[in-house]
Amino acid sequence: MDISLRDTIPSGQSFRFSEQDGRWTVFAGVGKNVKSITIEQKNVDELKEDSFWRNYFDLDSDYESMKKEFSKISPIMKKACDYAPGIRILNQDSWEALCSFVVSQNNNIKRIMAIVERMCTTFGEENKAGLHGFPTADKLAGASEESLRAVGLGFRAPYIINVSTAVADGIIDLDYLKRAPIDEARKILMTVKGIGPKVADCALLFGCHRLDCFPVDVWMKKVMCTYFNGCGPEIFGQNAGVAQQYLFHWARTSGELK
DNA sequence: GTCCAGGTTTTTA
DNA sequence: TAAAAACATGGA
Numbered sequence: 001m002d003i004s005l006r007d008t009i010p011s012g013q014s015f016r017f018s019e020q021d022g023r024w025t026v027f028a029g030v031g032k033n034v035k036s037i038t039i040e041q042k043n044v045d046e047l048k049e050d051s052f053w054r055n056y057f058d059l060d061s062d063y064e065s066m067k068k069e070f071s072k073i074s075p076i077m078k079k080a081c082d083y084a085p086g087i088r089i090l091n092q093d094s095w096e097a098l099c100s101f102v103v104s105q106n107n108n109i110k111r112i113m114a115i116v117e118r119m120c121t122t123f124g125e126e127n128k129a130g131l132h133g134f135p136t137a138d139k140l141a142g143a144s145e146e147s148l149r150a151v152g153l154g155f156r157a158p159y160i161i162n163v164s165t166a167v168a169d170g171i172i173d174l175d176y177l178k179r180a181p182i183d184e185a186r187k188i189l190m191t192v193k194g195i196g197p198k199v200a201d202c203a204l205l206f207g208c209h210r211l212d213c214f215p216v217d218v219w220m221k222k223v224m225c226t227y228f229n230g231c232g233p234e235i236f237g238q239n240a241g242v243a244q245q246y247l248f249h250w251a252r253t254s255g256e257l258k
Numbered sequence: 259g260t261c262c263a264g265g266t267t268t269t270t271a
Numbered sequence: 272t273a274a275a276a277a278c279a280t281g282g283a
Contacts (some may be wrong), residue, residue, distance in 0.1 A: 012264050101264080108263035111281065157267085196266045218281025219265040248264075 004086025013206045015116045031125040034133030076227040080250035094174040096134040099205025118151035140164035159194025178208045205241040213238040
């Protein structure tokens with residue numbers, strides 16, 4: 001089973017992309033390390049040729065066996081896997097993901113994307129190809145609250161300064177979060193004012209590839225309540241975060257959620 | 259005008 | 272402790 005671009009790129013895990021006539025353009029990376037690619041579904045095999053994008057789209061993980069395990073859990077879980085079997089968890093830059101999910105709180109995906117784009121053009125370095133990278137933590141830590149409000153961050157502006165300062169000062173070590181015990185990792189993130197359990201879990205799942213993290217937003221609350229008897233993520237095992245993404249996508253786009 | 263958006267913090271009871 | 276309100280902004 002190949003990756004599905006349409007079920008993965010705009011599925012609420014990344015925020016820098018556009019689509020026109022089936023051609024997806026994705027931007028990824030911080031500062032001058034930013035890269036972009038334009039790709040169509042029929043050409044996804046080309047992604048395997050490039051080590052960066054091969055890793056970014058997580059093409060070497062075994063999703064077939066994960067889906068097989070998930071499908072045993074319940075009929076709805078199987079339905080979600082069959083509904084969009086080409087979903088993948090992207091390997092985004094950890095800082096970009098963390099910062100983007102601070103932007104995401106009480107916000108909608110379209111507006112998150114617009115704000116992130118303005119953050120990149122305003123605060124992000126431009127590389128030789130003219131692409132703006134995601135702003136570094138150092139840059140945002142030094143920005144004024146006023147200048148952050150000017151790109152539409154609203155009440156999140158001080159939160160962005162808080163998280164940027166924590167990363168810039170090494171209080172949050174993103175590389176450590178990739179290997180720390182999961183409870184400790186969440187706890188470290190949540191010391192920042194503006195990061196709660198949901199944003200912490202999204203940062204860990206989508207930015208640190210911690211597949212055991214299970215972000216619960218309004219959609220997932222409803223799914224767990226309605227179809228899983230209010231159970232927690234334990235029932236999904238070590239790759240719960242992947243199960244979460246299949247359920248989230250199904251709930252949000254199928255129109256079948258009661 | 260009201261409600262909502264991949265929430266979190268602050269206030270109130 | 273737990274529930275409600277406040278927080279910016281723009282689109283439906």
